[in-house]
Amino acid sequence: MDLRFRTARREDVPVIVNLINEDPITAARPSSGEPDYYAAFEAVDTDPRNELIVVESDGEVVGTMQITYIPGLSRRGGERALIEAVRVAVPHRNRGIGREMMRWAVERARERGCALVQLTSDKARTEAHRFYGSLGFAASHEGFKLLLA
Numbered sequence: 547m548d549l550r551f552r553t554a555r556r557e558d559v560p561v562i563v564n565l566i567n568e569d570p571i572t573a574a575r576p577s578s579g580e581p582d583y584y585a586a587f588e589a590v591d592t593d594p595r596n597e598l599i600v601v602e603s604d605g606e607v608v609g610t611m612q613i614t615y616i617p618g619l620s621r622r623g624g625e626r627a628l629i630e631a632v633r634v635a636v637p638h639r640n641r642g643i644g645r646e647m648m649r650w651a652v653e654r655a656r657e658r659g660c661a662l663v664q665l666t667s668d669k670a671r672t673e674a675h676r677f678y679g680s681l682g683f684a685a686s687h688e689g690f691k692l693l694l695a
Contacts, residue, residue, distance in 0.1 A: 547603055547641060547642070549601050549602070549643065550603075551601055551602075551647075552599070553591075554598040554599065554610065556584070558600050558610075559583050561607045562600065563583050565634075566610075568635075590612065595614060595616070597654075599611050599613065599647075601634075601647055608634060609633060609647055612631045613628070613630075614627070615627055615628075621661040622661070624662070625658065625661065626660055626664055627655035627658070627662070627663045627664070628665065629665040630665065630666070632644065632647060632648070645677075645681070648681050652681075663683075666689050
C-alpha cells in the first residue's frame with residue numbers, strides 16, 4: 547500500500563474529526579458545549595511545536611495523528627515527542643497503516659533530535675497496548691488525568 551504523509555490542511559478537518567469520532571471510546575466521552583474544531587485546528591497549525599498529520603492512500607485520507615514536541619530539562623534537556631490521537635479509518639485497519647504511521651512518527655522525532663517518543667493510550671484499548679508493545683514501546687509509567695470541563 548502506497549502511503550503519503552503530509553501536514554493537515556483546514557479542508558481536512560471534517561475527515562479528521564470523523565476519524566476521531568468513529569472511535570467508540572471517544573464517542574462515549576461526555577462533551578460540554580459545541581466543539582470548535584476549526585479554532586483548535588488553527589491553534590495546532592500555527593504552533594511550531596505541533597504537527598497534525600494526515601495519511602493518504604490513493605488520494606483518500608486513511609489516518610491521522612498529532613505530534614507535539616515538548617522541550618524540557620529532564621533527559622539532559624532533550625526534547626520529547628508526544629504522539630496523540632492516532633486513528634486509522636475503520637475500513638483500512640489491519641493493513642499495516644498504523645505500523646507505518648508509528649514508524650514515520652518515530653523517524654520524524656529522531657530527525658528532530660528528540661530524546662524520546664511517548665504516547666498515552668486509554669486503559670480500555672488492550673489491542674492498542676499490544677500493538678505499541680510490538681513496536682518497542684514500554685508501558686513504563688502510570689498516567690493521570692484531571693478533567694476540567
